[in-house]
Amino acid sequence: MAQENETVLRVRNLRLYFQTRGGPVQAVDGVDFDLRKNEATVIIGESGCGKSSLAKAILRLLPRNAGRYDGEIWLHDQNIMALNDESFRKEIRWRRISMVPQAAMNALNPVMKIGDQVAEPAMVHLNMDEEDAMKSAVRMLEHVGVPIDFLHRYAFELSGGMRQRSALAMALVTLPDVVILDEPTSALDVLTQASIMNLMKRMKHELETSFILITHDIATSSELADNVAVMYAGQIVEVGDARRFFPKPLHPYSHALMASVPRLRETIEPEFITGQPPSLLNPPTGCRFKDRCPRRFEKCDQEPPMYTREGDRLVKCWLYEQPSA
């Protein structure tokens, strides 16, 4: 795992604003990150930090009130932001990048059989005929551990775990380069959650797919993470290798977030973060975390740039301005 895998997805300066009566909501504001082949990048953050909007921005699934939407998304050597909507739909969405939406287990169509639902993306996006599509659906369902006799059942006949597996099969049936998972396990029980995480670990190795996992559950995110990006108020404040991030986060927000996780096997008291995340309608100038930050100083009124630390770790905080810090 140590050798560098080729970069599959590069997101540069991505912005997505929503128009509201109160003004633009800066849900995704200048996001940069990379995703390498066969790896998983985990995006963690609290609710309202823009992590689901980031997923939608990458897949160009924009709501009607989307305002400013720009930046660059490089999929291998192609800037997919330059494509028009029709060719994006035909060439990229689900063919190259697919998604398991939030609460996917409840997002299945209640009047379609599981098999038809999993086969549908292959028919629509890969132009397969029904028979071939059904074959690849069966293969994928077997892969994710859904028994074949569930093929002709409806979503309500399946347990939560099985529905989640079916939703995953729907995202994987076209063998995309990148799968975005938006809170894939948040509505599931502990044991089901752990077995879905096991499944995704296996998928990552077997299918040569890269994952973007979006979650607020930091403990579970560590099950899959190769890289971690911490998002706060529409911006990424820290990106880095998971093996170095979890023991020692750099940004004061990452630090506070990690300290707030209750531990099962250690007896440290968790700490909460005082205050609330800022409104994205009118975020504070300078560092957006400054009002809650225990290490605030004068410089924080200006927006900090991304500093590089320890080789390839990036952190958006003035504390790291000096190379010695």
Add this chain to the structure above:
Amino acid sequence: MSNDKGKANGTTHTNGNGLPLLRIDDLHVWYELKRFGFGHAGYVRAVDGVRFDLQQGEAIACVGESGCGKSSLMKTILGLNMPTSGDVIFDDTPLSETRGEDLRQYRSKIGYVQQDPFGALPPFMTIERILEEPLIINGMTDKEQRRVRITKILEEVKLTPVNEVLPKYPHMLSGGQQQRVVIARAMVMEPKLLVADEPVSMLDASVRVEILRLLRKLQESHNLAVIYITHDLSTVRYFSEYIFVMYAGEIVEFARMEDLLNNPKHPYTHALLEASSDPNADNALVMREIPKGEPPSLVNPPPACRFHPRCPHFMEGLCNVKVPPQFVVEEHHRVACWLYDDSAKG
């Protein structure tokens, strides 16, 4: 102490006759299944032979997956379901014999903290109205008196300044603040027992700890008994003295919190602990051992030990034939598993 007012209603809350504040005595809650709207088609055995005691001022955690019967147990304790057999004895009142006005009295002595704060608060009521309603229903007619009580409780849950909070609607508050309103509503009748059903599962990590600490503080300052229902073992450590694990309608293990987390006995408890992760990058490198299959249907649960089809220590001819009794492995630690049958080992 605020508890004194509760006593004025004519009930005593001492352990004078040796009963704890809450005793769950061989409780069964079964729901009948009907075929075509009538005609018997079996029972859903949601709670099947549960027993435990809870003393005033103690916190107990109930851990289990969805469908294990923990919600049915909770609803029965709250007096929303009636026991099929067995009983819930709260504050010297056996629930199975309580009806009408007495039942309303019974319910008013137990506070309930719901899981999803947004869903639990009526969107068209102001915070003041939400907190006032239980008091009006329970006969506090003096507006000034109500105002005093509400102000006091809002200060306790740290929703201040109170005058700014009162005229707001739930959607104007953040998730953490909404959950504080839910807790304030549960506390406004000054109950002796608080049932908290996954009170932090819908909240962000950074707020979770804050809410758990608030509950803990309320428990200590009011000498409350608390039942904390959760599926997340990692939050249990900060909350309760005792913990029990439910599987398919039955208690499989009951212990002091430290004993259960550090020295789990039942294979199902082992599996739950194995499946819960702490943030650690090494997690990505290992596969977790998860028992195969899914929790059984409660209409027709497996015979004898209900965990046996999924158990890695399954013993043919024993686990699928004889119901395991609760073996006491040490003081305050009992487990329903044949692995701990000392008499068989000789």
